[in-house]
Amino acid sequence: MSDLSPIDKAKFVAAKQAAEYVEDGMGVGLGTGSTAAWLVKCLGEKVAEGLKIRGVPTSSRTAELAREVGIDVISLDEAKWLDVTIDGADEFDGNLNLIKGGGGALLQEKIVATASDQMIVIADASKQVETLGAFPLPIEVIPFGWQTTKTLVEETLVGLDVLGRSTSLRMNGEAPYYTDEGNHILDLHLNRIGNARQLSLVLNQIPGVVENGLFIDICDVVVIGHGDGRVELRDINAGTVTEARHEFIETDNLFTEIGD
Incomplete structure (x- = not known):
């Protein structure tokens, strides 16, 4: 050891x-x-x-x-x-x-x-925080129309209590990352999440979003x-x-x- x-x-x-x-x-x-x-x-x-x-x-x-x-x-x-x-x-x-x-x-x-x-x-x-959000929030999205889903997510974030609103497609080298279920991941760079419960519910209503990484x-x-x-x-x-x-x-x- x-x-x-x-x-x-x-x-x-x-x-x-x-x-x-x-x-x-x-x-x-x-x-x-x-x-x-x-x-x-x-x-x-x-x-x-x-x-x-x-x-x-x-x-x-x-x-x-x-x-x-x-x-x-x-x-x-x-x-x-x-x-x-x-x-x-x-x-x-x-x-x-x-x-x-x-x-x-x-x-x-x-x-x-x-x-x-x-x-x-x-x-x-080191994983303990006062408020969630410093770590980028992952959401799993289906590959079909993922760029549209990304745009919808960014538009939705405007009305929510978060500090940052940039999103990025997770990559695996030069290609998009694929989950075990064959989906992509968008990482949301929010910096601070004011209302995690609300954010989780709203994200999962967006077409193309399979699930988000908030465990409430x-x-x-x-x-x-x-x-x-x-x-x-x-x-x-x-x-x-x-x-x-x-x-x-x-x-x-x-x-x-x-x-x-």
């Missing part, structure tokens, strides 16, 4: 702590992104020790990683409903509202998260990791904030728990 950066250590301890929420026999939504990848690896260790779970990935790359570490991967249609989804976030505020989609998987992530009894977000402390009233717990091994757990339903700490040691387990 000594060769990990503080930010990677923060992501790792958050993922390791969140893995404790997963119990034998659960159906688990597996998020997408660098922090969620740590979670998949942590769950893979527990599966190797005998934990039996069924994982529903939110992207093709998460599915590949889950299979690599020995997690039984099924589709959401097979699972129908999940006990918990654990995922990362690009931003979260004090009410545990999120911006997600930096990794391009927001549509599947939102579907899986809302098909779960509980959503747990794992993040490092979906997240139940945020697990915040720090580079020194501290972990903060915020439960929005219980109204509690608790702390734990993990000590990094050079063993196969990478760290030991030293109490709450």
